[in-house]
Amino acid sequence: AQSVAQPEDQVNVAEGNPLTVKCTYSVSGNPYLFWYVQYPNRGLQFLLKYITGDNLVKGSYGFEAEFNKSQTSFHLKKPSALVSDSALYFCAVRDVMNDMRFGAGTRLTVKP
Amino acid sequence: NAGVTQTPKFRVLKTGQSMTLLCAQDMNHEYMYWYRQDPGMGLRLIHYSVGEGTTAKGEVPDGYNVSRLKKQNFLLGLESAAPSQTSVYFCASSYSRQGRNQPQHFGDGTRLSIL
Numbered sequence: 001a002q003s004v005a006q007p008e009d010q011v012n013v014a015e016g017n018p019l020t021v022k023c024t025y026s027v028s029g030n031p032y033l034f035w036y037v038q039y040p041n042r043g044l045q046f047l048l049k050y051i052t053g054d055n056l057v058k059g060s061y062g063f064e065a066e067f068n069k070s071q072t073s074f075h076l077k078k079p080s081a082l083v084s085d086s087a088l089y090f091c092a093v094r095d096v097m098n099d100m101r102f103g104a105g106t107r108l109t110v111k112p
Numbered sequence: 113n114a115g116v117t118q119t120p121k122f123r124v125l126k127t128g129q130s131m132t133l134l135c136a137q138d139m140n141h142e143y144m145y146w147y148r149q150d151p152g153m154g155l156r157l158i159h160y161s162v163g164e165g166t167t168a169k170g171e172v173p174d175g176y177n178v179s180r181l182k183k184q185n186f187l188l189g190l191e192s193a194a195p196s197q198t199s200v201y202f203c204a205s206s207y208s209r210q211g212r213n214q215p216q217h218f219g220d221g222t223r224l225s226i227l
Contacts, residue, residue: 043204046216049215094213
């Protein structure tokens with residue numbers, strides 16, 4: 001069965017600095033990978049996904065993620081963080097046979 | 113365009129009571145999902161549906177039932193609520209093209225407490 005890990009419960013960055021939120025996965029076969037963001041008292045919002053093709057995926061709000069097959073990682077990145085990026089971020093993975101599995105989430109705090 | 117709407121937003125139940133959570137989507141999506149979100153555990157799939165009249169079990173289906181009588185609605189039922197079912201419940205929907213790799217659209221959740 002597939003699984004996904006977000007090794008950091010919390011990430012703190014200063015506004016204007018680059019940010020990285022880490023995600024590693026385990027699947028049998030080709031992975032389908034997703035990032036979602038959750039603001040307080042709201043549902044998850046889709047940011048980006050990797051299905052096939054270019055390893056660097058660009059998504060909403062200036063976020064991007066790099067698929068690394070050898071390291072089984074799909075880290076979320078942004079070159080310059082904004083205070084408004086502060087939220088809970090979820091990585092998710094599925095393979096062709098199974099349902100989506102979400103990571104436990106990483107709380108991103110961007111300080112002015 | 114309302115997207116995915118969940119009702120109620122909050123509810124407190126006593127152990128043993130029953131209730132139904134309603135999810136409605138106006139995007140003509142084929143697929144619908146029910147998740148629960150617990151601290152430190154991310155989202156876990158309870159049940160899902162790939163079309164009107166069909167349902168399937170997810171990762172944590174015990175204690176829940178679902179029905180998809182209309183394409184736009186997906187109901188989650190708790191027949192006899194237990195404290196372990198205290199959680200935030202999210203409904204989501206997605207297009208069916210390319211299977212279940214389409215992004216899911218989420219409602220804002222139902223916060224359920226079982227005393």
